[in-house]
Amino acid sequence: xxxxxxxxxxxxxxxxxxxxxxxxxxxxxxxxxxxxxxxxxxxxxxxxxxxxxxxxxxxxxxxxxxxxxxxxxxxxxxxxxxxxxxxxxxxxxxxxxxxxxxxxxxxxxxxxxxxxxxxxxxxxxxxxxxxxxxxxxxxxxxxxxxxxxxxxxxxxxxxxxxxxxxxxxxxxxxxxxxxxxxxxxxxxxxxxxxxxxxxxxxxxxxxxxxxxxxxxxxxxxxxxxxxxxxxxxxxxxxxxxxxxxxxxxxxxxxxxxxxxxxxxxxxxxxxxxxxxxxxxxxxxxxxxxxxxxxxxxxxxxxxxxxxxxx
Amino acid sequence: xxxxxxxxxxxxxxxxxxxxxxxxxxxxxxxxxxxxxxxxxxxxxxxxxxxxxxxxxxxxxxxxxxxxxxxxxxxxxxxxxxxxxxxxxxxxxxxxxxxxxxxxxxxxxxxxxxxxxxxxxxxxxxxxxxxxxxxxxxxxxxxxxxxxxxxxxxxxxxxxxxxxxxxxxxxxxxxxxxxxxxxxxxxxxxxxxxxxxxxxxxxxxxxxxxxxxxxxxxxxxxxxxxxxxxxxxxxxxxxxxxxxxxxxxxxxxxxxxxxxxxxxxxxxxxxxxxxxxxxxxxxxxxxxxxxxxxxxxxxxxxxxxxxxxxxxxxxxxxxxxxxxxxxxxxxxxxxxxxxxxxxxxxxxxxxxxxxxxxxxxxxxxxxxxxxxxxxxxxxxxxxxxxxxxxxxxxxxxxxxxxxxxxxxxxxxxxxxxxxxxxxxxxxxxxxxxxxxxxxxxxxxxxxxxxxxxxxxxxxxxxxxxxxxxxxxxxxxxxxxxxxxxxxxxxxxxxxxxxxxxxxxxxxxxxxxxxxxxxxxxxxxxxxxxxxxxxx
Numbered sequence: 018x019x020x021x022x023x024x025x026x027x028x029x030x031x032x033x034x035x036x037x038x039x040x041x042x043x044x045x046x047x048x049x050x051x052x053x054x055x056x057x058x059x060x061x062x063x064x065x066x067x068x069x070x071x072x073x074x075x076x077x078x079x080x081x082x083x084x085x086x087x088x089x090x091x092x093x094x095x096x097x098x099x100x101x102x103x104x105x106x107x108x109x110x111x112x113x114x115x116x117x118x119x120x121x122x123x124x125x126x127x128x129x130x131x132x133x134x135x136x137x138x139x140x141x142x143x144x145x146x147x148x149x150x151x152x153x154x155x156x157x158x159x160x161x162x163x164x165x166x167x168x169x170x171x172x173x174x175x176x177x178x179x180x181x182x183x184x185x186x187x188x189x190x191x192x193x194x195x196x197x198x199x200x201x202x203x204x205x206x207x208x209x210x211x212x213x214x215x216x217x218x219x220x221x222x223x224x225x226x227x228x229x230x231x232x233x234x235x236x237x238x239x240x241x242x243x244x245x246x247x248x249x250x251x252x253x254x255x256x257x258x259x260x261x262x263x264x265x266x267x268x269x270x271x272x273x274x275x276x277x278x279x280x281x282x283x284x285x286x287x288x289x290x291x292x293x294x295x296x297x298x299x300x301x302x303x304x305x306x307x308x309x310x311x312x313x314x315x316x317x318x319x320x321x322x323x324x325x326x327x
Numbered sequence: 328x329x330x331x332x333x334x335x336x337x338x339x340x341x342x343x344x345x346x347x348x349x350x351x352x353x354x355x356x357x358x359x360x361x362x363x364x365x366x367x368x369x370x371x372x373x374x375x376x377x378x379x380x381x382x383x384x385x386x387x388x389x390x391x392x393x394x395x396x397x398x399x400x401x402x403x404x405x406x407x408x409x410x411x412x413x414x415x416x417x418x419x420x421x422x423x424x425x426x427x428x429x430x431x432x433x434x435x436x437x438x439x440x441x442x443x444x445x446x447x448x449x450x451x452x453x454x455x456x457x458x459x460x461x462x463x464x465x466x467x468x469x470x471x472x473x474x475x476x477x478x479x480x481x482x483x484x485x486x487x488x489x490x491x492x493x494x495x496x497x498x499x500x501x502x503x504x505x506x507x508x509x510x511x512x513x514x515x516x517x518x519x520x521x522x523x524x525x526x527x528x529x530x531x532x533x534x535x536x537x538x539x540x541x542x543x544x545x546x547x548x549x550x551x552x553x554x555x556x557x558x559x560x561x562x563x564x565x566x567x568x569x570x571x572x573x574x575x576x577x578x579x580x581x582x583x584x585x586x587x588x589x590x591x592x593x594x595x596x597x598x599x600x601x602x603x604x605x606x607x608x609x610x611x612x613x614x615x616x617x618x619x620x621x622x623x624x625x626x627x628x629x630x631x632x633x634x635x636x637x638x639x640x641x642x643x644x645x646x647x648x649x650x651x652x653x654x655x656x657x658x659x660x661x662x663x664x665x666x667x668x669x670x671x672x673x674x675x676x677x678x679x680x681x682x683x684x685x686x687x688x689x690x691x692x693x694x695x696x697x698x699x700x701x702x703x704x705x706x707x708x709x710x711x712x713x714x715x716x717x718x719x720x721x722x723x724x725x726x727x728x729x730x731x732x733x734x735x736x737x738x739x740x741x742x743x744x745x746x747x748x749x750x751x752x753x754x755x756x757x758x759x760x761x762x763x764x765x766x767x768x769x770x771x772x773x774x775x776x777x778x779x780x781x782x783x784x785x786x787x788x789x790x791x792x793x794x795x796x797x798x799x800x801x802x803x804x805x806x807x808x809x810x811x812x813x814x815x816x817x818x819x820x821x822x823x824x825x826x827x828x829x830x831x832x833x834x835x836x837x838x839x840x841x842x843x844x845x846x847x848x849x850x851x852x853x854x855x856x857x858x859x860x861x862x
Contacts, residue, residue: 055744067453103374104511114530169569177577184574185565187532270531274565280531284371289741 020317027313031306038302042295043088092299098292100285107296111278115300117187118277121200121269122262124193128201129262130255133208137251138244140209141216152209159206164265168199168272185274196273200265204258211254215247222246248319256312260305358551361558362861364843366854367565367574367583371531374514377499378450381458383761383853386496387584388562390853391536392433393499393519396424396443397490398546399763399850403662403807405490406547409438409500409520419485419805426476430544432502433524440478444470445503447480460497462770485803487810488766495763496853520544522555522857534562548849549857556845556860575600575838581861582839582846584854588716591649594838603837604649607852608660609762610771611653612717614755614828618789622703623754627682629825632705632755633672634679635731641723642831645716649836653829655818656768660850662807663765663814668822679731688732696732704734708753710743717757720830724755751788758786759833761851765814766802772821773798789826 054072072078076087091098097107132155140152175195176184186192219225220243228238266279278297285293372385377393380386396410410424430438450457450464466483473479482489492498505518517525522545523536537559545552563580565571571583572590576597586594586602594602622628642652651659654668688696688703696703705728707721718739725735738746738753746752760767774790794817801813821827835852845858 052745052749055749070453071456103379103514105515110530169567172570172573176579177573180577180579184570184577184579185563272567272570274531274563274567274570276529276531284531287741288373 024314027310031310034306035303038306039089039092039299042299042302043085045295045298046291097296097299100293101290102285102288102293107292110281110293111296111300114276114278114281117275118263118266118270118279120187120193121196121266121275121277122259124197125200125204125262125265126255126259128197129204129208129258132201132205134212134248134251136205137209137212138216138239138247141213141220141247142239144217152213155202156206156209156213159202159204159209161206162202164199164203165268165272167202168196168269171195171199172273187273187275187277192273192275196269196275199272200262200269203265204255204262207254207258208251211251212247215250216243219243219246245319249316252312252315252319256309259308263301263304358556358845358858359860359862360556362556364557364560364582364856364859364861365563365580366560367563367571367580369568369571369583369585370566371564372534375517375525375528375534376514377497377501377517377519378446378455378457378460379514380497386853388534388536389499389517389519390496390521390849391523391560391856392517392521392525393496393501394430394521394544394546395496395499396426396493398548399491399494400548401660401850403491403850405494408494408546409443409544413490415805419487419803420482422480422482422489423473424478424480426478427544428476430520431541432505432518432520433539434502434505434518436502436504436518438500438520439475440470440472441475442503443478443500444472445506446500447498449501449506450498463492463495463498485805486766487801487803487805488764491764495851523560526559531564533564536560536562545857549847549855550845551858555857557856560856572838575840578840581843582837584835584837586836586838588646588649590838591836592647599841601839601841601843603839603846603848604834605848605852606651606658606660606832606834607761608658608850609767610656610758610760611658611832612715612757612759612830613653613656614757614830615771615786616789616826616828617751617754617756618787618826619751620754622686622688625686626824627686631679631682631686631731632728632733633825633828634675634682635733636724636727636828637674638828638830639674640727641720644723645719646831650831650834653832654822655829656772656821656827657765657814657818658832661763661765663801663811663818665815665818667815668818671822676731683731683733690732694729694732695734702734703732704736705754706736706738706752708738708740708743708747708756710739710741710747710756715831715833720757747786755828756786757830763851765810765817768814768817769798769802772817772826787826789824791820791824794820 054068054075054077076084079087095108097111099106100110136152136155140149143149172184172195175181182194183192184195225238225243228242229235263279266277267283268279269275270277270280271283278300282294282297284290285297368384368387370382370384372380372388373382374380374385375389375392377389380389394409396408397405398408400406409430410426413422413424415422424443426438426440426443432438432442436442447464447467447470449455450460451467466486468481468483470481471479499519501513502518505516506513509516515528522539522542524539526535526537528534538555538557540554542554543552565574565583568585568587572586574580575583576599591602591604594600616623616629616632618624638652642648642650654671655665657664659666683696683703686698688698691697691702707724709717709721711717718737721735721737721739725737728735740746747756771786772789772794774795775785797813797817797820801810801817804810804813835848837846837854839846842862844860844862847855847858849855
């Protein structure tokens with residue numbers, strides 16, 4: 018019962034966050050400097066009537082609360098408006114491009130978790146040995162290299178000189194390798210540090226000593242008991258990390274000329290295409306809330322204590 | 328006026344080899360058919376609707392799909408294309424075109440006078456929200472279909488730029504059936520009469536066009552008047568320049584546009600690749616003084632800046648001598664370009680300082696000039712995130728003007744619409760325009776009527792009745808020689824009064840592997856793919 022309540026609470030917090038982000042997204046139009054109508058028309062040819070008509074057409078002459086109610090109802094019906102650049106409806110555009118971003122995010126997340134957890138655990142177990150130094154070096158590189166730089170570096174080495182992977186595009190597995198590596202390393206760096214620290218903490222706890230004393234093999238102690246406990250803080254980082262990965266796609270999708278919602282929002286910002294910016298930001302907010310919700314749930318699955326405590 | 332300036336990667340020796348190879352091909356009478364050209368664009372087109380797009384990058388893609396009524400030759404003369412012949416009425420206000428009778432659109436719609444009327448009426452219809460094409464079509468008033476293949480176009484005032492403008496892709500003829508069918512989505516489903524048919528556009532990935540087998544109405548500026556040799560062209564969209572150029576060097580794609588200056592130098596010596604370069608025409612990248620603000624309303628202040636800015640050094644440092652320096656409000660190659668302005672002024676800091684002394688500005692602390700307690704500052708606005716290193720120009724000028732005691736504040740913003748055009752809140756602002764006719768000057772330098780002034784302010788904001796008069800004469804003068812003289816006077820006036828500082832002429836550059844042959848450019852600098860073959 019308590020667990021169900023907890024989930025209900027989580028769902029309602031998620032809904033409040035989504036509503037909050039919708040309001041914020043709506044305010045973008047008021048916070049950005051400049052007049053969107055003027056930036057849509059060519060100043061050399063636009064007449065005052067054209068400006069006025071467009072303003073009417075977009076509903077920008079309506080009072081503020083009318084505009085908000087209208088925007089809110091439209092969004093509830095899945096209508097995020099039309100792009101100011103080419104009149105394309107926003108939601109189908111996002112849905113068309115989201116799979117590419119999702120594939121990139123998942124591939125980078127898998128890479129960063131795989132590399133991060135493996136090296137994190139190894140460097141904790143073999144503390145101050147060779148592998149620990151290698152792991153820490155990878156971590157340092159991952160955290161400190163900006164993705165646009167590591168991306169270009171990967172293209173130079175693996176695409177232009179070695180010709181192993183394509184430098185651009187978003188069809189097929191091969192095009193996923195370099196961008197997800199470049200993005201995955203950032204996350205991996207954080208996860209290595211996190212897992213290493215929490216592993217070291219757990220290893221020195223009383224229950225580990227007890228388990229060892231009971232004669233369990235080192236392998237079972239480390240991977241079944243210690244790692245499971247050490248993963249809790251790491252999962253929080255992984256959850257947050259997915260948000261960062263999604264933000265990182267803005268740069269990476271441009272460097273590797275991939276499709277995706279990061280590219281859309283970058284282009285839309287350049288063109289001041291407000292409906293598209295609003296749509297992508299709101300859509301990403303929803304995805305982010307859902308991911309966090311799932312991360313919260315996964316605590317309960319990994320750690321029974323979370324399920325029981327309330 | 329060699330506008331079809333095709334600079335091949337290696338100099339003369341390979342040039343002759345290429346032409347002899349071409350001759351051999353012609354003797355056998357069969358250029359190599361088939362193949363796919365992959366061509367990387369630097370930015371994403373906004374729309375493939377010629378009437379609704381305002382971007383040069385879009386023209387590069389949709390010029391393959393759409394033809395125009397006439398074509399402009401490199402010597403600025405106008406030749407037939409979809410129109411066989413035409414006559415101009417004595418008052419210069421109506422044009423009667425005889426159209427080709429053997430042309431069909433890609434969707435099977437016949438090309439005729441109705442289609443031409445439909446296209447032009449569509450541009451002036453406000454609902455279309457046409458952008459640059461409206462300005463090009465003006466002073467268009469109406470069309471009358473005289474018979475199936477004869478159309479009379481009426482203008483509200485005579486315009487000697489009209490024919491030249493008709494040659495531009497933004498006034499290309501669209502299929503009325505398709506335009507009606509797709510409405511505001513026509514830009515994603517373009518249908519024209521061009522050498523290539525639209526296949527698909529995957530946003531941010533690529534635009535694909537394929538050979539139009541029925542094509543046999545190529546313009547005089549290409550050799551192959553029939554269906555193109557290539558099966559298809561895939562325009563890839565690759566914004567990151569290292570990725571774009573690298574993809575050509577590693578052979579992943581065959582050609583890429585907009586080569587950064589440092590790569591231009593290395594590509595010229597690359598045995599596997601070639602560099603094609605052509606100067607665009609129109610208005611060069613020009614810095615406009617805002618003459619509505621003090622002290623720039625005084626010619627002495629503007630002259631002082633002109634004497635202090637070392638354009639030569641800017642162009643050499645930033646573009647490594649791969650861009651040419653601009654001297655006039657017009658680029659070389661356009662009708663009436665005044666060559667005598669070249670090398671006409673040089674850097675002279677003493678003169679610059681004298682002029683500012685005369686104006687009463689005295690050097691104060693940190694060497695910045697002061698008058699009535701206010702520092703002499705120049706608000707430099709730039710609207711592009713370092714396109715063609717324009718932000719770096721601002722930084723260099725900031726350093727150069729410091730020497731004569733002017734403090735430059737640089738403001739990089741995308742919000743040109745409200746800062747520059749609405750509020751004129753700048754002292755110096757840079758802009759350029761690709762155009763086929765010197766009449767383009769009018770939009771930038773002619774004193775506009777008061778009601779237009781209220782919404783959209785002209786750049787510069789200077790006003791000179793004599794210049795207005797000349798610009799009006801230039802629009803209606805029909806004799807090219809007299810027109811050229813008029814525009815020479817216009818250019819001299821603008822430079823004499825120091826309204827602007829011309830900076831550079833933008834070259835359109837393409838890196839391609841040596842297997843690609845026959846990429847040509849129209850007089851504006853847009854690529855043409857009718858003659859392209861792949862080895």
